[in-house]
Amino acid sequence: MAKMKLYYSPGSPYARKVRVVALETKLDKKIEMVNVALTPIAPNADVDKHNPIGKIPALSVKGIDLFDSPVICEYLDQQHKGRKLLPRKGRDRWVTLRLQAMGDGLLDAALLARYEGALRPEEKRWPEWSQGQLKKINGVLDQLEAEVKSLKGKLTIGTISVVCALGYLDFRFADLGWRDKHPKLGKWFAATSKLASIKATVPPPA
Numbered sequence: 001m002a003k004m005k006l007y008y009s010p011g012s013p014y015a016r017k018v019r020v021v022a023l024e025t026k027l028d029k030k031i032e033m034v035n036v037a038l039t040p041i042a043p044n045a046d047v048d049k050h051n052p053i054g055k056i057p058a059l060s061v062k063g064i065d066l067f068d069s070p071v072i073c074e075y076l077d078q079q080h081k082g083r084k085l086l087p088r089k090g091r092d093r094w095v096t097l098r099l100q101a102m103g104d105g106l107l108d109a110a111l112l113a114r115y116e117g118a119l120r121p122e123e124k125r126w127p128e129w130s131q132g133q134l135k136k137i138n139g140v141l142d143q144l145e146a147e148v149k150s151l152k153g154k155l156t157i158g159t160i161s162v163v164c165a166l167g168y169l170d171f172r173f174a175d176l177g178w179r180d181k182h183p184k185l186g187k188w189f190a191a192t193s194k195l196a197s198i199k200a201t202v203p204p205p206a
């Protein structure tokens, strides 16, 4: 069988979700990794061919291009026989998908804030808009701190998304000091960061 092809970059937190899932499901050997660089103002022609939204991750498999990260993660989870990272049914499924939505939602806000602060020309920046994104980030952090119990247990697609989101804050927003007001979440993150799949996918030094 032809290898699947994953378009990713080592610093992309959404692609990290997929890389963690690939390791956890032991499908990593079946995936060829294609390292690409891109931003909204410097798109990548190769990625554009596989994802009309022009974003990573994108996974080329059996003549079909899959995106975005939740879709790819669910696809990979269906391709292995081990413990499922996305429960098929019942309350656990919705708890997992809700957690994924929180991790991804934090990331969406963080990435917008990052693009605003790092890509947009200084004279065009809009502080209130960035503060609005920061409010969303803090909203998710507060919620996760309040329900840290729901994160405990074996990795799921939900907790993978959360760990990648928190890792992205450390990578791009180290000054935020998110652990100060979220100590229980910080403790959970420290413990989870020791897992092999999480360690193997840490973003490179900023």
Ligand SMILES: N[C@@H](CCC(=O)N[C@@H](CS)C(=O)NCC(=O)O)C(=O)O
Pocket: 011, 012, 013, 014, 015, 038, 039, 040, 041, 054, 055, 056, 057, 068, 069, 070, 104, 111
């Ligand atoms: N909802 C998408 C978001 C993917 C995303 O925003 N990826 C970033 C890299 S971390 C990207 O490709 N940015 C380029 C752009 O926005 O044009 C997912 O879950 O995969």
